[in-house]
Amino acid sequence: MSPGPLDGIRVLEVAMYGFVPSAGAVLAEWGADVIKVEHAITGDPQRGLRQTGALKVEGDPNPNIEHANRGKRAIGLDMSKPEGLEVLLELAKRADVFLTSFLPGHRRKFGIDVDDIRAVNPKIVYARGSALGPRGMEAEKGGYDMTAFWCRAGTAATITPPGIEGMIGPPGPAYGDTISGTNLAGGIAAALLKRERTGEPSTVDVSLLGSGLWAMGHTIALTSHLNQLMVQPSPGVHGSPINPLVGVYETKDHRYISLVMMQPTKFWADVCRHVDREDLIDDPRFATSASIAEHTGDAVAILREVIATRTLPEWSERFATLAGPWAPVQDTLQAAGDAQVLANEYLVRAGDLDLVANPVQFDVAAPHTGPAPGFAEQTDEVLEELGLDWDRIIELKTAGAVT
Template sequence: MMNVAFRFQAISRRASSGCSYNYNVWRRVPLRSYSSAVSPLSDTLPLSGIRVLDMTRVLAGVSPYCTQILGDLGADVIKVEHPVRGDDTRAWGPPYAQYEDPSKTGPGESAYYLAVNRNKKSLGLSFQHKSGVEILHKLAKECDVLVENYLPGGLKKYGMDYETLREINPKLIYASITGYGQTGPYSNRAGYDVMVEAEMGLMHITGARDGAPVKVGVAVTDLTTGLYTSNAIMAALLARARTGRGQHIDACLSDCQVATLSNLASSALISGKKDSGRWGTAHPSIVPYRSYKTLDGDILFGGGNDRLFGVLCDRLGFPEWKTDSRFVTNSDRVQHRADIDGMIESTTQKKTTKQWLDLFEGSGMPYAAVNDIQGTLNHEHVQARGMVTEVDHPACGPIKLVNTPIKYSEATPGVRTPPPQLLVNTPTRFWGGILEYSEADIARLKEEGVLS
């Protein structure tokens, strides 16, 4: 216990000196939230004092999502970008958040970039130059975590591979996120979410029962890999507090996608049989358990047992279905799936979704409207939980962002700072405080094209 306590004290001392280099720039940004929660205080956040070097490019959206999670939890994230064009996602639009200053050129800040880069600081730097690599080496020495998403071996020629940086900082936790991992026959393939969804089983089980395989509506393999990797990084930080050593984390989309096949993979492994394919919103073993058309949309019911099926029958106005020999048990209903689903949908189409929601309120029956994205973001429960936040962007004014989802009793993670702008000068305190560079050094590096 003494070693663990000492480690966190050491982090705290370093954070109070080096990590505060951008404090005056970023703490002045007012944060407004739709919830009643107070603005997050950095010194109460779980990862306060942890410094992250974010060397991710958007070959996979998973990587900036991973480092954003760390930033939400209080880590000080330094995002390394190309000194001229920045992260590729800055150009992924429309839509864009428009600049308030009409004299400022360009379409604005892309919504895609804004989605995965809050709570970070941008550093425009080229490591094609030897001087750029020297800067990164100095940063790596002062960081707790490095996250990168280059193909295996891609950073070795710059001296930014794990083996090199381990010699510089043995405590460094180095996370590599790729499409197919550091080993295996596909390790040198570039991996995009949709390709991995296809090859690793998810696309095959997604879509209508009689339809073609489709990708999930968001890049879910990217997102789950980001979650797995951020979790692995935090576990490695705990291990380092115990052992004093860092380590290399090998995370990839393909492994995480196989892992998230979950019960379907288990069923296939145990039975040795082919899976049952796509089911749309339906369930292979429970009926009724799917969405049904209403007069103006869709509603989903989950009749997970005989009692809930009875509630459904009563609220729909057909209590006699409960004693129909075709529907008495779940096994009966699975056998006569088409009959009961057809009867339910012919009924739900007679009222609006809102009318059905009101009718089932308080029934104990699992039910839900099928909302679009705007309907979700304006949902009363989403608003009450503070899942939409507004922050003042220095160039675009007030912008709305999705908030971090986890609530703590002793801390308030959230959007402390907006996603950083490109080509906004990094404060001198950063160079003098962490890297001990003078203003003359900075001027020279800018002239050489190393810094933006």
């Protein structure tokens, strides 16, 4: 097994829930040694998450903790006790990255803010994940991906069609957390490169709000320039009003196919051949971009009728040679079994679970990963690496500083 690009990098993670821990998970899959610091008694509150919507997990493994904590080691530590903080600072001395989700007030309270950590390790990269960014009147406030990423940054309002009461929610748990965590991991990697080249450490900030805006960046640029909102069509509407090859079509088995061929004249003849309607190739209604735009309704009606005559597996076989981009509309179970997903090893084995790997591959290989640690599972191992003998470890446990 070849080492990852961050092999030898040590990350000290003092974080909870999904966002910042998912950054640590990405760094671990890139080869870093990530030590997860959890409260000595309560641990990461995410460990208690068993129910998300209608889905409930009984027993272990629990995907709600595994997804964002794969491949790490865990230590149970109470930073509010002087002995616990002493251990934390000893770990920080040996780390390349200090990664935290704690709010500014709590960082100051526990003595783990930038200046505190840099006092023991001047070259450490200090990385902070926040809800609303490090500046402004609300920098001290917390938040979740639902509030800061999904609602406040514009996705919820943009994805909800007119006439629907309320809003459409995120498609699943930790949606904005995971995207934002990958952003934070990338920022940390860039800061490590800067430190290697210049010797200067950085303070890295990524927020759920900033990540949500970035995800909507094209839309925000477009709507701000035109001073018009992007209005979502009602469900069931075909798609483009000027291009029959950009839209969704239902198959005989009530599945859906998405066609996205932005240049209709380039792909029209090929589509006609694949749906056994060669008679439409030279139809003057579909000869030019202008005529296709004018007669999109006719083309959509024809394609709806013909695509409804075969099942998705039948169309998938036929469309294997289709020149233009298309895709089956898949749920998460179908996506997890997709042959192309499996061929690229986008799912990796982590203990007893198959987890989606972080999306970056190096040297055309999937990352190697492991399961999330049990609560405080490597506490003794990590303390021994600090050079503490068993008498001192027992003292720390008796004092409640470590688990």
